[in-house]
Amino acid sequence: MARKSVPVASTDIIVLGGGIVGVAIATYLAETGRKVLVLDRSGICEETSSGNAAAFAFADILPLAQKSMLKQVPRWLLDPLGPLAIPPAYFPKLLPWLIRFLMAGRPAQFEAAVSAQAQLMKLAEVEWQSLLLRSGLTHMLREDGALELYETEQEFKAAEKIGEIRRRFQVPLRHLTREQIEELQPGLSDRFRYGTFLPGWKTVADPRLLGQNLWTYAERCGATFIPANIVEVRDTGQGVVAQANDGRYFQAGKLVVAAGAWSHRFTKMFGDPVPLETERGYNTTLPKDAFDIRRQLIFPAHGFVITPLETGVRVGGAVELGGLKRPPNYARSRAMLAKAADFLPGLKTEGGRQWMGYRPSLPDSLPVIDRALRSPNVFYAFGHGHLGLTQAAATGRLVRELVLEQQQSLDTYPYRASRFRR
Incomplete structure (x- = not known):
């Protein structure tokens, strides 16, 4: 039986969502002395x-x-365990999103998205460096770069077109010989004859531990957390109210929706429909001694990566556009693990932990960072796809500036929620 409605003491700002984006936002706001409550x-x-x-x-x-990427979609879709999958029963529901996705690949939209993404990445790199220093977490950062690997000259030449765009935006990279590949990652199958090294690519010791350690810093700054399954949010004109499924409600002057793949359910309550879909990602985390991985290995043609963590070796990636309700298909995790064992002869595949997560994805691959159109006390920060960790600090900075009406570090127009309105 649900409990009677019980009001919870008011706070300055509610952040709806306890993922890395929500944690970063709460941290940036709490650092200014505001009372911040995170609900998740x-x-x-x-x-x-x-x-x-x-x-x-x-x-x-x-x-x-x-x-x-679009050229490979038909081939990928023929393989139900390949880099991209769409469950047939989900296709009709997904079709409007797919049409927007194809439109985002047109030259003008594509160039605008690349420019906006590059700006956000520059800010993200600066902000993460500063945030890790302020929070005392620089020891969790690994600056080993990443290795992109290709089996054929055709794959490599296709990737070089991506490299040309990266160079245009001053992204450092260098192409490698087979001998240089072996030097950067011993034990790799000799089927990979081509490679690109990305020296500016970084990883963290473990994403869950990083987020929870950052939250510890946010708590020191005054932020608080209450577990709650929020089912309704509304703007009263004088502030906002968030209602939980057990009858509790929470009051604040302002609300930030950073609920990942569930965010569009809340934006609708404020009259902002957003075409948010879910990139369901899979992985297997093996024990630390599974293989001596020197840096993150990226296999673009196969849609997955291998990452050395403080807590193990993580093999994961791929995209399954299947919504929030379908049960996990862990055959996808097993398929990636089998490929990893082929690519890294000697990889120990026993003792792994399987996982599936919901990446919040928008058709143009840009997040929404904006104020609600008709509710000035409500702000949005979601839709980062597979780049939530990467862009969390930049999003925290931009949301703080929006909420406190400060001068913006960069123009947030490309990330507006209304960009999908006809």
Whole structure:
């Protein structure tokens, strides 16, 4: 039986969502002395933010709707366990999103998205460096770069077109010989004859631990957390109210919606429909001694990465556009693990932990960072796709500036919620 409605003491700002984006936002706001309350049904970085690939992927400036990716879609869709999958029963529901996704690949939209993503990445790199220093977490950062690997000359030449765009935005990279590949990652299968090294790519010791340690710093700054499954939010004109499924309600002057793949359910309550979909990502985390991985390994043609963590070796990635309700298909995790064992002869595949998470994805691969159109006390910060960890600090900075009406570090027009309105 549900409990009677019980009011909870008011606070300055509610952040709806305890993932890495919500934690970063709460941290930036709490540092200014505001009373910040984070609400999440599970805990701090316990869901999607706990199992990502642990990358600060500042070089990943291209939207998913790029020519080299779109050309591979038909082949990928023929493989139900390949890099991209759409369950047939979900296809009709997904179709409007797919049409927007294809439109985002047109030249004008593509160039605008790349420029906006590059700006956000530059800010993200600066802000993460500063935030890690302020929070005393620089020891969790690994600056080993990343290695992109290709089997054929055709794959490599297609990737070089991406490299040209990266160079245009001053993203450092260098192409490698087979001998240089072996030097950077001994034990790799000799099927990979081509490679690109991204020296500015960084990883963290463990994404869940990073988020929870950052939250400890946010608490020292005065932020608080209450577990709550929020089902309704509304703007009263004088502030906002968030209602939980057990009858509790929480009051604040302002609200930030940073609820990841569930965020669009709340934006609708404020009259802002947003075409948010879910990139369901899978991985397996193996014991630390599974293989001597020197840095993150990226296999673009296969849609997955291998990351050395403080807590193990993580093999994961791929995209399954399947919504929030379908049960996990862990055959996808097993398929990636089998490929990893082929690519790294000697990889120990026993004792792994399987995982599936919900990446919040928008058709143009850009997040929404904005104020609600008709509710000046409500702000949005979601839709980062597979770049939530990478862009969390930049988002925290931009949301703080929006909420406190400070001068913006960069123009947030490209990230407006209304960009999808006809």
